[in-house]
Amino acid sequence: MSPIHDQTYRHYEGRRAPLGRSWLVIVRAGVRGLFSRKAFLGLLLGAWVPFIARTIQIYAVTMMPQAGAVVPIDAKMFQTFVETQGLFVFFITIYVGAGLIANDRRANALQVYLSKPLLRMEYIGGKLGILLTFLLAVTLLPAVLLVLMQIVISGSFTWISSHAFVVPAVILSSLLRVLIAAFTMLALSSLSKSARYVAILYTGVIFFSEAVYGVMRLVTGSTRVAWVSVTGNLDVVTDAIFFSEPRYETPVIVSLIVLAGLLVVSISILERRVRGVEVVA
Amino acid sequence: MSDAVFAVEHLSKWYGQVIGLNDVSVSVPPGITGLLGPNGAGKSTFMKLVTGQLKPSKGQVRVLGEPIWANPKLFFRIGFCPEQDAFYERMTGMEWVTALVRLNGLDEKAAKTAAEQALTAVDLMEAAGKRIPRACVSG
DSSP, rough: OOGGGGGGOOOOOOOOOOOOOHHHHHHHHHHHHHTHHHHHHHHHHHHHHHHHHHHHHHHHHHHHHGGTTTSSSSSSHHHHHHHHHHHHHHHIIIIIIIHHHHHHHHHTHHHTTSSSSSSHHHHHHHHHHHHHHHHHHTTTHHHHHHHHHHHHHSSSHHHHHHHTTTHHHHHHHHHHHHHHHHHHHHHHHOOSSOHHHHHHHHHHHHHHHHHHHHHHHHHHHHHGGGGGGGHHHHHHHHHTTTTTSSSSOOHHHHHHEEEEEEEHHHHHHHHHHHSOOOOOO | TOSSSSOOOOOEEEEEEEEEEEEEEEEEEESSSOOOOOOSHHHHHHHHHHHTTOSSEEEEEEEETTEEOGGGGGTTTTOOOOOSSSTTTTTHHHHHHHHHHHHTOOOHHHHHHHHHHHHTTTOOOGGSSBOOOOHHOOO
């Protein structure tokens, strides 16, 4: 081997992806890394059990219409399905999201990332992409497939033509849950260097807001205060999306404003925290 | 100077009310240049400004003739080695270097080849498959 100073520096002359594609590298690396963890694969597979159960329900009702009196195939079933998947959204958000930025901060890697031809938005987009990939795989994907299963098993478009709103409803409600969870978690992950602490923080945000709502409901005797709870707001908007009877007295517009506010706060935190150099003024 | 690698003019940086760098103008030609100064002189601040890690409070920084701030395209042409260690303990040297090269826009195969060349150049190919031990890098 010859000494380093004897080696002439040569510029790379091969092909190079243009600026703006690096976020895909981050997504691919993140997704690949998580697929190699058996515990996580188990969690992903578990998230599809409700889909299998609902498919069996659709099959049973199609074969024996009288079963529809007990377990009807209606918009409410699809709404319940989306809400059930919320449990898996919670666990996957914690498992995947807690360390997304926190681990980079712990390894001092943010400065390295941002001294590459990579926009800050690309870095955040890449991290968001990892979380969204898995969250959509347990919400939007099974929900849309369930609608397709209804069409395939019944062998006609009769049901779907009379419940046409179910398709946009499952898409909208799934996206809403996924986006709120992903942005909130990413913002929290940018606040700390410890993934464990971020996981506790996220759990705290969800359960503490629910507990505050429980106390306020007892004090006021009204469900109008559900806007203080993250899950309460999601339920209020989901009820509106599915045209189902509201479970809370909170106006939909109030819940929408709270959820939009949560998104704005999360984006603002990310804008402030995702920097190569931390400036303490 | 048109052939300068980088040039700064009246560059200043404040951290709140604390001044980090005060009205610096300098032009650095190609070749090896050292930056010396006592503690608190602003060497780190200066390096962070000329590598686009910090936004100047006043003045301008041009690297290879272009402003560096908010111009990530320039990072296709320059390299930056931070003063702190930065790596993931779970990754091997080869994985980490390859990942960094991938962020420069090279595809997986080209990135692996480039990483191998770089590690060979610094005689680290034998250790390339091992996880990066923090103690060795810091020591």
